[in-house]
Amino acid sequence: MLTKTTVTEDQVAAVLASLGTVRGVEPLAGGLFATVLRADLTDGRQVVVKVTGADTARLLRYEHGIAGTEAHAYLLARRAGLPVPALLHTDRSREHVDGDVLVTEHVPGVLWHQAGLDGETTRRVRRELGRFMAGLHRITGDRFGYPAPESGLGRATWPEAFAAMVEAVLDDAVRWDVPLPHGRLRAAVDAHAEVLATVTTPRLVHADLWPGNILLDPAGHGLAAALDAERALWGDPLFEMVGADQLGAGAVDPDVLGGYRDAGGDLGLGDGTPGHGDPAAWTRLRLYRAYFACLLVVEVVPRAYSGDWVTGYVGTSRANLERMLDELEAA
Known part of the structure; x- marks a missing residue:
């Protein structure tokens, strides 16, 4: 453990x-x-x-x-x-x-997932999160992938970096004896390399902006701070949508996308409903969701997670992985 x-x-x-x-x-x-x-x-x-x-x-x-x-x-x-x-x-x-x-x-505040917000306030916070994302993604770098030299996962191009990230999690799966569809995942990455290559500027992605990492002002419930940037990487801004909704596999939150557009950005996902927006953007999102699902499935073993929630967590992640691969193969 x-x-x-x-x-x-x-x-x-x-x-x-x-x-x-x-x-x-x-x-x-x-x-x-x-x-x-x-x-x-x-x-x-x-x-x-x-x-x-x-x-x-x-x-x-x-x-x-x-x-x-x-x-x-x-x-x-x-x-x-x-x-x-x-x-x-x-x-x-x-x-x-x-x-x-x-x-x-130490930033005073209450974590979003513990704040007990009503629907209207939740929508406002989601738009604010979208604006934060857009601001973060204006920060650019000169290399793609995870920045820490210790990981060995930095590359000159996004297709190279993402392929290395996928190989790393597949190697982790072998090490911890976690079954994954290695061949299907590799084939999906290879088949859509040209789509990944449309990402030409490394942008700072937090990659873990779920409500447990968002601190709100306790009075007005504005966004006080985004925490735990340890998963940050240089890559495609679309990757942010996965870290913000880690068990999601369908639509993307329209309020987050609206806030992103308010700040002058556009992720190409239209109104957030699959089938709307840029098909290439949805393809990239599916690739990132497949990769992230692998991370979630593998990490529970070395971390020795326990509790009734683990079965559902892993089951949902595996179902999402299969769904993303099915959709990528049909594209």
């Missing part, structure tokens, strides 16, 4: 020595494989300390080096004026704690 790193208050104090004196430390819920703590400093500031353990034996390939990915994504997004936590400190020396450390400001 993937276990979190135990971090003591003394270790937190040592890591934060350059920022100030620690008055108290409190664990925060939500991290799936990172240890997440809130530290109160004597000057009144609150910071979040996130520690990704040094043991990489149970990580998927794309997860290698994710602490650096998250830090870089925050820096770029913050520089662009987007609502993400301010990066305060990183420490990958392993001098004080057995892992990579990321320190950000």
Whole structure:
């Protein structure tokens, strides 16, 4: 089982020595494989300390080096004026704690999926999320794929990068003895390489903007911060739609698309209903959904997820994978 790193208050104090004196430390819920703590400093500031353990034996390939990915994504997004936590400190020396450390400001708020919003407010937040996405995707890079050198998944073109990402998750599946339709997935990627090649500019994609990673202002329920950018990559903005609706296989939320258009962007999906918009955009979306479904199916094994929800989670992901491959083969 993937276990979190135990971090003591003394270790937190040592890591934060350059920022100030620690008055108290409190664990925060939500991290799936990172240890997440809130530290109160004597000057009144609150910071979040996130520690990704040094043991990489149970990580998927794309997860290698994710602490650096998250830090870089925050820096770029913050520089662009987007609502993400301010990066305060990183420490990958392993001098004080057995892992990579990321320190950000603590942003007060309530997570979207815990806010209990009514329908109208939910639609407003979705449009705001679409505007955030459009702003993020204006940030460009010079290489496609996952940015961390440790993953080895950066490439010069998007077709090359996406093919490498697919091969990596298939290798992970073999390693953890998770059955996947290797041949069908490879064939789908090869068959639609020309469609992938229409993506020529690497754009910053958060890739994990589901409601559990969206912090809302507790008063007005505006978007206070997008969290957990560790899955970020350089690629096709359409990939964002998958991370925001990870078990989705049909229509794309029209409010998110509307907010995206409000901010001057267009993902080519029309009103979000399959059959509307650019057929090539829907083909790319199906490829990304197939890939993401593989990630979800594989990751439950090294992370040793348990509980009644796991069966439904894996079953839905596998059904989505089959549906996407069927639709890609029929295109």
